[in-house]
Amino acid sequence: MTAATTAARIPLDPATVRTARRLARKAGRPIVRMAQQHTTVSVERATLRLAGLGGADAEGTPWVNRLLDAVRGDVGIEHGVCLPVYDALRRGEAADLTELAQKAAVGSVRFRLPEGTERTRAASLARKQVGAGIRRIDTRRRERDRLIARHGDAPRTPWIYLIVATGDIYEDIPQAQAAARAGADVVAVIRSTGQSLLDFVPEGATREGYAGTYATQENFRLMRAALDETSKELGRYIRLTNYASGLCMPEIAALAGLERLDMMLNDSMYGILFRDINPVRTFVDQRFSRQVHARAGIIINTGEDNYLTTADAVEAAHTVTVSQLLNEYFAKEAGLEDWQLGLGHAFEIDPEVTDSFRLELAHALLARQLFPRAPLKWMPPTRHMSGDIFRGYLLDAFFNLAGALTGQGILLVGMMTEAVVTPWLSDRDLALQNVRYVLDAAGGLAEDFRPAPDGFIAQRAQQVLGEAVDLLERITDTEQHRDGLLDAIADGTFGLMRRPADGGRGLDGVARKADGYLNPAIDLLEETS
Template identity: 80%
Template sequence: MVLRDKGVLELDPTQVKYARSLARKAGRPVVNLAKRHTTVSVERATLRLAGLAGADHENVPWVNHLLDSVRAQVGLEHGVTTPVWDALIRGEAPDLLTLAQKAAGGAATFRQPEGKAATTARKQARSAVARGIRTIDAQRKTRDKLIARHGDPTQKPWIYLIVATGDIYEDIPQAQAAAREGADIIAVIRSTGQSLLDFVPEGATREGYAGTYATQENFRLMRAALDETSKQLGRYIRLTNYASGLCMPEIATLAGLERLDMMLNDSMYGILFRDINPIRTFVDQRFSRQIHARAGIIINTGEDNYLTTADAVEAAHTVTVSQLLNEYFAKEAGLADWQLGLGHAFEIDPSIADSFRLELAHALLARQLFPDAPLKWMPPTKHMTGDIFRGYLLDGFFNLAGAMTGQGILLVGMMTEAVVTPWISDRDLALQNVRYVLNAAGGLTEDFHPPRDGFIQKRARQVLADSIDLLDSIVGDSTTSDPPLLAAIADGTFGAMKRPATKGKGLDGVVRKAAAYDNPAIDLLETGETR
């Protein structure tokens, strides 16, 4: 249920409007910066849309080989596609894959064509990339048909369960079992460290640490398995993975091509928690979100992570600020409200007096600020001690807060958090906890109205006021030509992590566009065209 009633928290609509205007002011210079740059991953994603796939015997993708060869010979400031299709037209190779293979051996020559040659190359590149865009469009239509055929879950919030053993062939039966036990969304966590790889692994993978590698084949296998389970259960089971890290645009593209339904995609997570260069992240993020918008994919943002490194009470307003920024960046890239799985978490120290009331205030604030967004509510992790009985109770309180405040996506908490990677039996018990609470209290959104000027009302208004103050200070009177948001990130405003724009992983993969830069994928995504 969506809470629209102004009386729930009695927020001042003028304040809410002002907060959004400040988020736009903070975000717009970053978008302008992103538009002036491209990255190696944006260009590789474009080649993937044109059909280039596969890898050499050392698992180095052909898109990396081709991109690196073009960059070494002519640079990327004009985009990768024009010199690549010029080479094909000139007979360097009969097709894109062969050209990439020749480039890997140093046997292909590239140039930056001019005049009629450039026009012809761009036309053919657009035609090839458009085929990939049409595949994404077709996959979106297929999802819509399957949802119409099998039906959506009848109850909100959707139950989101993580499955990731490292072995895709073990993940599949576990995911299917989780769906049979009541999960509506299956999330396959990526193997630790994949976000720092500047290439996408190839094929079905059977080894991963604390997760399974995100690859196109793994996406295909899991989607096919969940389609089978959806048919059996009579409800469409959604699949989630992670479009973050140094290959964010490529993974987003593969997700669109293989019909994933949700993707972790936060505007600042990679900056703060993986030390990826801010400019690289914002350029990659914008392209990836344009892909998500076209594919009808719901994004999940990562504000919950801030509360693992900063205090959940003192830093509550930074979560709200990040949600407002994520909303702005997402809508600018073309995402609709129903695609904004904005994140927040149940991470207040339970030993604090009134901790549950504080959690309710924060959850209600998010729900009321973003009434049409399927908010992603994250379970306690920071204050799980290893006491499984205490953990199970805390997860029950988390589930109750989600039911009372109308959250859209509820990630299932595990009582063995901080002890072991959950066993299947742990997941079954956790799902029992969720089912009991939602069955017993799922309708509390109708009845729960905090009293006027009571504790919850006052706390929510204070967090909103603090958010406005922080946004005001970010926008401020910037003394540099850099976007003020980048300065705030460098100062450690979010998650207590200081990340300057001149440092971080992947900076060497950022390229400033030339005046004649061309990327047919961006053109097709921004215009909505198919050819």
């Protein structure tokens, strides 16, 4: 992406920028150490998926859940799932992982922790089979590169990002293909409401969902194949997005890598704040998922825009900047590169506020300048949309113009019926027309847009950056927050949501690693991070 190279620059103090990043690292390091010291049921299930275990029983419970639960009941997960599982395979308890899971589900196999030579052999077999899954992800990444070289890429930035999700994957496919033909560069199939709270990944193609379509491996495969056909037809590669968040974040990340998705929503705090998922569970899961995304060449999209749906977009602007800095640190620590950081922010200021558009430009330029090599994901107005579709269409046009002026990399298409109904195809067509008109009419206007160095926009950006540094200083001040970022989250610092470290969903799925813990997926991913 080259959008950042032509965006206007505002006079930010380099020392203040360095201080902000230093404080973000200081706030993030204890979280990384905590993540390195723990595992979760989803990390272990993701490892089994990379080893090739898929499918579900007659009741729809995935075999990875059945196998993991049996291992956990016998020996816990503190040593990792691989040692007891591959010890059982080596002892002849089953011919493969699927048969082992089936036997485990009916209690006909018991698990143990091998020692000595038996441990060494179990570990070797585990690394071989999990390594095959990692190599498949490598193959899919190379496949993406070949298809982009063959078909071509989006002709310009920002990439136009459109949501398609009816609940029925077989209805999603023609709608996604129609969206690509109408100009979308990225198609997002958002998940059915509530899937983030399921501690399992549904199996197979699904035809029912509420306000979204279930994220499953088969749905990923079907949509990827359909968009590959459309890429060939249009002569440009169409990217596919889904969500790697919630209680199954690591598993969905692994499935995305195996099925060649291109972007995944993957925020470090979204699940904590807006789904009440335990903070420790989330941070452990997000580190593993980002290591997978790094290996797979997947661009992540973070969720800072959500803070502005619960907090005031002017008063809380600095919390977005702080979260972006934290997301950047966590992402890079996990091995992601700048071009993979679709850091989120949004056009959510109340349009009744005087100078609201100038404020939006200030916030967008601040993000663009702080992260010049990151694509940035710019989100449309939602909070202040109403039943007045004409006003909504105008707001979306202003949002599109702000994106063009400030060199955003990924522009999510806003819908004028956002507040009324799930958009019809005609609504999407009108929204895409809006985007295309603004981007075509603006052309290279970003090259000509130069805010006054001492003007309103520059001063506002400097103010927000200063407030972000102040907040990071409070977060890292152990007298105010003994446990740093975890305490800040518990205090309601982000999005006004109070989420204590010992509360929330999924805490019972977290375990502190024992001496001798083994996970070949982590070992292989960290070798290349």
